[in-house]
Amino acid sequence: MKTQMKPTIWFLALLAFVAAGSWWKLGGSFTRMPAGGGAQVVASQLPVKLQQLLASAPAQIGQCDIARLNLLCSEGLPGAESLNPQECIATLDGWAERIKSETERHLYRYKASPREFESSEGYFRMLMMAVVLYEDFSVRYNPERISTPGALDANDHFFADSRDVFLHGLLGMEVQSLESKVQSPRSKVQSPDSPSSLALGTCSSMPVLYIAIGRRLGYPLKLVTTKAHLFIRWESATERFDLEATGKGMNRYDDEHFKQWPFPVTEEEIKADGYLKSLTPVEELAVFLSLRGHCLREAGRTQEAASAYRAAAGLAPASRAYRLLLADTLGGSAASLPAEASRQTRASGPGLPPEVLKSPTQSGPGPNPNPLVKIH
Secondary structure, three states, X not given: OOOOHHHHHHHHHHHHHHHHOOOOOOOOOOOOOOOOOOOOOOHHHOOOOHHHHHOOOHHHHHOOOHHHHHHHOOOOOOOOOOOOHHHHHHHHHXXXXXXXXXXXXXXXXXXXXXXXXXXOHHHHHHHHHHHHHHHOOOEEEOHHHEEOHHHXXXXXXXXXXXXXXXXXXXXXXXXXXXXXXXXXXXXXOOOOOOHHHOEEEOOOOHHHHHHHHHHHOOOOEEEEEEEOEEEEEEEOOOOEEEEEEEEOEEEEEOHHHHOOOOOOOOHHHHHHHOOOOEOOHHHHHHXXXXXXXXXXXXXXXXXHHHHHHXXXXXXXOOOHHHXXXXXXXXXXXXXXXXXXXXXXXXXXXXXXXXXXXXXXXOOOOOOOOOHHHOOO
16 A cells, blocks of 8 residues: 555654653543443453353443453463453553553654654554554564465364463463563563563454553444454544554555455455444454354364354354354254355354465465565
């Protein structure tokens, strides 16, 4: 896209300024909202177990923090044995405060040159979030989970470790201080620059991280699905744009891009699978339950996986993907599915693999939304 190189250059410039400077607590021009983006909920009324969450009414789900929804759906999964949702949420709150202060400290850059940021303060704020998460908290895409459309493998074990799929893989870390590097629990840290010192995620978890933080800062962020991918949407009364945030930086797109990337989608698929629409909190929960189902299925816990898909289908009955996943898991109804739908079951559900990050030499529809291939 014509305007995307300048924001990428500004990402590097902002990265340098954030790394070199101290940070201060300043008041923001955006009003802080409750974590879930809705009315404040009394802490004692918040669900603390998945069973409690599933028994909640839609209105109660709508008042929950998206991070809580996500974390509770990882309960009992491989890789979540030490899950502590409250500790993860406390870490998230701390990160949000850091991002708020750094954004306000550098806001003069946007005011001095708004055109460098597509004349969008919202885009500037999201770019600053990407800078702080990358530089201060070592958030990265897990290189072991990167694949391409031509390398789809139904046995890639993408869902073997829930930390690659859910927020606790990014937040369940030891943070000694706001100036220290964040340590991943997946292996013992040897060096601040080694992969083991990074907070690793994928397109199933990184957009949720951005949205959870953004909603804490009052940003009008939505979770959106396309085939095999989750992405972010800024949707306010004055502007609407889509964001890709799974690399070193953040790129801005319109919906047409995600009709082609990472896979082309037809109008019929958009309608039947609910692609490209801003999800409600109940639909967000359905996405997370489907991810839970994938992890359980990978672990051979088929009946539990079916229960997760069934719950997702109940929450989002208009989405075909969850019904296909449930039928494919149970096996008995697969013959009644259209052949093409059955064949593409793994790729049709929201947030499924692969996390497609093309190399600079690969051909394919549309530009690559991962700025890592542009920044060296």
